[in-house]
Amino acid sequence: MGRAFEYRKERKMKRWANMAKTFTRIGREIAIAVKEGGADPEYNPRLRLAIQNAKTANMPKANVENAIKKATSKDAENYEELVYEGYAPHGVALMVETATDNPTRTVASVRHIFSKYGGNLSTSGSVDYMFSRKAHFKVKAEGQDGEELELGLIDFGLEELRKEDDKIVLVCAFEDYGNLQKGIEEFGLEVTESELVRIPSHYKELTDSEVEDVIKLIEIMEDDDDVNAVFHNMKED
Numbered sequence: 001m002g003r004a005f006e007y008r009k010e011r012k013m014k015r016w017a018n019m020a021k022t023f024t025r026i027g028r029e030i031a032i033a034v035k036e037g038g039a040d041p042e043y044n045p046r047l048r049l050a051i052q053n054a055k056t057a058n059m060p061k062a063n064v065e066n067a068i069k070k071a072t073s074k075d076a077e078n079y080e081e082l083v084y085e086g087y088a089p090h091g092v093a094l095m096v097e098t099a100t101d102n103p104t105r106t107v108a109s110v111r112h113i114f115s116k117y118g119g120n121l122s123t124s125g126s127v128d129y130m131f132s133r134k135a136h137f138k139v140k141a142e143g144q145d146g147e148e149l150e151l152g153l154i155d156f157g158l159e160e161l162r163k164e165d166d167k168i169v170l171v172c173a174f175e176d177y178g179n180l181q182k183g184i185e186e187f188g189l190e191v192t193e194s195e196l197v198r199i200p201s202h203y204k205e206l207t208d209s210e211v212e213d214v215i216k217l218i219e220i221m222e223d224d225d226d227v228n229a230v231f232h233n234m235k236e237d
Helices: 003-017 019-037 045-056 061-072 103-116 146-156 174-186 208-223
Strands: 080-087 093-100 131-140 158-164 167-173 191-200 227-232
Touching (some): 019 045, 019 061, 019 227, 045 061, 080 103, 093 103, 093 208, 103 208, 131 174, 146 158, 146 167, 146 174
Antiparallel strands (some): 093 227, 131 167, 158 167
């Protein structure tokens, strides 16, 4: 596996290890989901996804319930989801997803990080066309027939099924994540992890030293409190 792959793995483990920040970000996900679709997860697939992420991160049930309750109160914070596009060093395209109650602060911080670490913040649409937004669900592979599962879930929007270690990864378009989530539930599958991702249409190959330059910028960007996720088109193997 390449350095970029190992970086992504390391960063993911680091993020989960920082529980306080993880719980804060999931709390924002819940707040946005409730505002968008209501407080009942049965009728709000995005809220179900946020709750699933909370379980994956071992967020206590009481914290989840409090986040939902807070999101429905009259004093609920008004978070906006903003996506910034730009380039890291060596022409690597970046998509930066944020959730913020202060867009002025957030854009200033994102612009500063791009500039300080050799990248540049670009205009809307300059990078987005290079990425497709997808939903990923991981379920336990034990006892599952991949072909049967694939056939059964196609009607729910499944685009791809692949095996990763002891898990099955189910992929669909962003617009179908609620439908696929429903299909997964109907099949009685146990979701171990779920996320919304942006998949690049092409990848940029870099030398090891160039990879390090890009990683440095992404690390700083991901550590910003308003940033939820950073996606790139750097080749990972």
